[in-house]
Amino acid sequence: MSIIEIKDLSKAYGSKLALSGVDLDIDKGQIVGLMGPNGSGKTTLIKIIMGLLRPDAGEVLIDGDRPSEKTKAKVAYLPDKMTYPTYMTAGSLVRLYQDFFDDFDKLKALSMLNDLGIEKGLKLKAMSKGTKEKVQLILTMARNAEVYLLDEPIAGVDPATRDYILRTIITNYNPEAVVIISTHLIADVESVLDDVIFIKDGEIVVHETAESLREKKGQSIDKLFREVFKC
Numbered sequence: 001m002s003i004i005e006i007k008d009l010s011k012a013y014g015s016k017l018a019l020s021g022v023d024l025d026i027d028k029g030q031i032v033g034l035m036g037p038n039g040s041g042k043t044t045l046i047k048i049i050m051g052l053l054r055p056d057a058g059e060v061l062i063d064g065d066r067p068s069e070k071t072k073a074k075v076a077y078l079p080d081k082m083t084y085p086t087y088m089t090a091g092s093l094v095r096l097y098q099d100f101f102d103d104f105d106k107l108k109a110l111s112m113l114n115d116l117g118i119e120k121g122l123k124l125k126a127m128s129k130g131t132k133e134k135v136q137l138i139l140t141m142a143r144n145a146e147v148y149l150l151d152e153p154i155a156g157v158d159p160a161t162r163d164y165i166l167r168t169i170i171t172n173y174n175p176e177a178v179v180i181i182s183t184h185l186i187a188d189v190e191s192v193l194d195d196v197i198f199i200k201d202g203e204i205v206v207h208e209t210a211e212s213l214r215e216k217k218g219q220s221i222d223k224l225f226r227e228v229f230k231c
Contacts, residue, residue, distance in 0.1 A: 003028045003146060003178055004049065009058035011044055011202075018044040020202040022058070026178055028146075030194035031169070033210075033221070034182040037229050041202040042182040043080060046149045049180075050077050062147060073102065076145035080152040080182075082132050084124060090135050091120030097139050109142035112168065130161040137165055141172040148179040154188055162188050186222040196221055198228055 004026040011019040019041045026032060036042050047053040049060055051067030062071040084093060090113055097104045113120065116134055124132060137153060150169070154162040162185075170192055173179050183189055196213055198206035205228065206213070210221055217224050 001028055002026060003063050005059075005061040006049075007059045009045075009048065009055050009060060011041075011048065011053065011055050018202050019048075019055070022199075022202070022204055024197070024204060024207065026180070026195070028176055028178055031173075031179045031181065031192050032195040032197060033186070033189055033193040034180055034197050034199065035184065035186060035221075035225055036199040037184055040199045042199060043151055044202075045199070046077075046151050046180070046182055049147075050075060050149055074146040076101075076140045076143040076148045078136060078140040078148070078150040078153055080155070082124070082136060086125035087123055089121050089123050090118050093135065093139055094120070097142070101143055103144040105142045105144060108172070109138055112138045112142065112172075116164075130157045133157050133161065134164065134168075137168055141168055144174055146174070146177050148173055148177060149182075150179065151182045153181060154183060154185055159188075166192055186225045187220075190221045193221070198225065200229065 002025040004024065006022055006024040009019055009022040010017070022045065034042050034045070044053065048055050049062065049067065051072060060067055063074060065071050094106060094109050097109070098106050118131060118135060127135070133153070140148065140150070154165050157165070166189065169179060169181070181189055190210070193210045196206060196208060196210050197204060213221060213224060
């Protein structure tokens, strides 16, 4: 059953077309890779699904509803940049999420912080980039959401941190939910993907299961990505 339905979606910034006639149906219970080079439209699409941007044309439905306060209660969003004030601590962020989201599991968040040895009193400004990425991911994945939108969750962090982030995603999301991972680091995420979407110049050029793509093309998703997006 489709939890996200996108019909003829378009968005432009001035004369630059970011999305052009996008049609997508995304089902529950899977991890989806939204893949494309920088500037391909990945972040724009995620922000429209989240309700942070309005499309110029077309429609997005999340569990039958257009993006709104109602759908935001079902969607957990990990932006590609840290947006919290640097004076905040890991503990204060946990309390903030507990106040804002009814589906937030405080005990799960504290457990993950403890597993990583991240002190609740540690301020963001004292954290490394990798630690900030982990804290932000923990906050997102500690929600029992129906849709998880993760925008470049492994960009700019070391391989060990990438491995932790992927393990956290796999072991903490609701199996009836859908996780959409936006990335151009295909080799790092390929092993966890059920479904693959390639977006190029604002258009969907591939949407298939990871398994069928490998069988039909006889190569990895990473190699196929390099072929589709070669300069």
